[in-house]
Amino acid sequence: MSNVPLRIRKAAVLGAGVMGAQIAAHLANADVETLLFDLPAKEGDKNGIVTKAIQNLAKLSPAPLAEKSRVAAITAANYDDNLEALRDCDLVIEAIAERQDWKLDLYKKIAPYLSDSAVVASNTSGLSINALADALPVKLRPRFSGIHFFNPPRYMHLVELIPDRETDRGVLAGLEAFLTTTLGKGVVYAKDTPNFIGNRIGVFSILATMHHTAAFKLGFDLVDALTGPAIGRPKSATYRTADVVGLDTMAHVIKTMADTLPSDPWHAHFQAPAWLTALIAKGALGQKTGAGIYTKRGKDIVMLDLGKQDYVPSAAKPSDEVAAILAVKNPAEKFAKLRASGDPQAQFLWAVFRDLFHYSAYHLADIAETARDVDFAIRWGYGWKLGPFETWQAAGWADVAKWIAEDIAAGKAMSSAPLPTWVGQVDGVHHAAGSYSPHTGKDEPRSSHPVYRRQLFPDALIGEKFDTGATLWENDGVRLWQLGDDGVGIVSFKTKMNTVNDAVLDGVQQAIDYAEKNLKALVIWQTGDAFSAGADLKGMLGMVQSGKIDALESMIANFQKTSQRIKYSLVPVVAAVRGLTLGGGCEFQMHCARTVAALESYIGLVEAGVGLLPAGGGLKEIAVRASQRAAADGDPFPEIKRMFEAVAQAKLSGSALEAKQLGLLRDSDVVVFNSFELLHVAKKVAASLAETGYRPPLRARDVIAAGDVGTATLKMMLVNMLEGRFISPHDDEIASRIADTLCGGVIERDSQVDERWLLDLERKHFFELAQMPKTQERIQHTLTTGKPLRN
Known part of the structure; x- marks a missing residue:
């Protein structure tokens, strides 16, 4: 076998x-x-x-x-x-x-x-x-x-x-x-032990948090404010997570630990708090029943107050002192201040971490082969940025170990069990050679399973470094680099959220110039969790508000020039997409020879949400593809209509597979389920295109337009939506301009136009919208709140 x-x-x-x-x-x-x-x-x-x-x-x-x-x-x-x-x-x-x-x-x-x-x-x-x-x-x-x-x-x-x-x-x-x-x-x-690794450590962390919540007499909302993003954990923190998981499920897991781990030194703590048992008895099981530790009253989220035995408004925040400590970037300094502080909230946080570290170290040999397994199980299963051992090591291994031992001796810890001997024999558990195994007494390297050769940049543990390749060329916007000697260059953006500005636009064009002379293919790939959040909205708004319309016009023309340069490059350009791929980022991948997208890619031409329309060639590309599909029946309008609805409503795909259904990815584009394999697959696709004699597509000069009849039909849809108050007058303005561009402007149906005609329409409508006060309000609102404004 x-x-x-x-x-x-x-x-x-x-x-x-x-x-x-x-x-x-x-x-x-x-x-x-x-x-x-x-x-x-x-x-x-x-x-x-x-x-x-x-x-x-x-x-x-x-x-x-x-x-x-x-x-x-x-x-x-x-x-x-x-x-x-x-x-x-x-x-x-x-x-x-x-x-x-x-x-x-x-x-x-x-x-x-x-x-x-x-x-x-x-x-x-x-x-x-x-x-x-x-x-x-x-x-x-x-x-x-x-x-x-x-x-x-x-x-x-x-x-x-x-x-x-x-x-x-x-x-x-x-x-x-x-x-x-x-x-x-x-x-x-995982070893065959009760609750394996993830739930063994994760549920203990919740139990420790519950224990110290009561010991320090803190409210549920305050604990959630302290144990969420402030310490690198999900927004649901502790008690909101319990509601989402189900309070009955939480109680069942706790009971399983009590029944199956009778000799665990922390066994006395493996019991559901009285308030949890009472909520379950009432049928308040959390999110699935509409009430648990939290519930909604009208639009407000309210929290259970144990003293009042009723739900009260939830708005607690960390104290000023603890907020200042949590803002400290150096982990060692942060943990030293938490331990030294007299603030009950700081003492609570130290206690929660101390007991988590203590429990994880004590049981490492029982439940896992290496510390790596524990940290990955908690990061991947519970959404923490760092696992317990990574957090401990970042905070200063020896100092934290000394403090834990002192607290155990003083009777402050949840258990009197001593730290295992190996803790004092190492200076941390993650190093260049691997992660510590209590079974072998040394650092063990990552798995040599062939599947991991596909992960050029695997999820890194603290202290791990991977080959970042050799830089071939760079400017302030992008880095062109190479990994190995396969002739495939990689372009990565340097901007926040990989937004697109002039330096990125110029950089992409120059990277293609370089590739055409020295490489056989290019991949656009980013090191972050987002491919690109699109154009630099803040910079664009600044140009408009300061009257620098010429500068904005130059930038958009350059945007279109870059998209066209990607499409007609003499070497194949492949987009390696994951996470948010918005606006201009979506337009870039639409112009690539192929897109390789991670399953969890959220792709969309979402400019309508900020009062604009796509002007980096996205609408042009939709019209071209609709015309190409019309070659069979001669009518581009059904495809135009489908895409119009997606763009006008600023739809975002819920996955790469859904992006194909929306028409934002092509049938020939590749979907990868593991995002850590994305770059490997994209490089292989790019090399394959090059090896098969890649030539860019011929420039589209005979795009069949839906014309003024198509525009009129789309506008009739908008009239009904406007009269029904499903859209605002400004929504109607934006959508009408999108319709005009997609259909080729005021020309007869079935007229043939070229790409330049469509690009000119994009720019014309973009500038006129950009100068409207309501569009500027939308952009400002999005920059301020991160949410769209439907004015």
């Missing part, structure tokens, strides 16, 4: 609950044909339970399906009628409720129907994998493991892979490659 590559053509998910259905959805996102099983319905269609679960996928937020039509890849099935269908499945994931007896009964039922090569896994969040494996036939055990997805499965990067004592190493390697590349996940191997 270990010498045969793991090929997964068809999968089955057992259990159509929230988790099982969403795992099936993500398999469908990746084009894996999937059977979704559950119990037969007692009345009506026997697949009724599963059918309802599949239909519910379209209602969930955030959306489990990256594009709605992917639901067709999921087939409803039930355990009475469809077990024979399991014979064709290469992967079977069990995702039923966390009851070991139920899982064991199900395994006995399905075992006779599994093929000799099928890989079987449980999505349990904490039950013993070996105990589950013991219920399987002996021949199945080498192909069984735990695969623990975090919720929601599409978005959470972490998957814990937990072998049983007999799991075949080749099976694990195949699963790791499938999970990493096909599903886009970050795999962490």
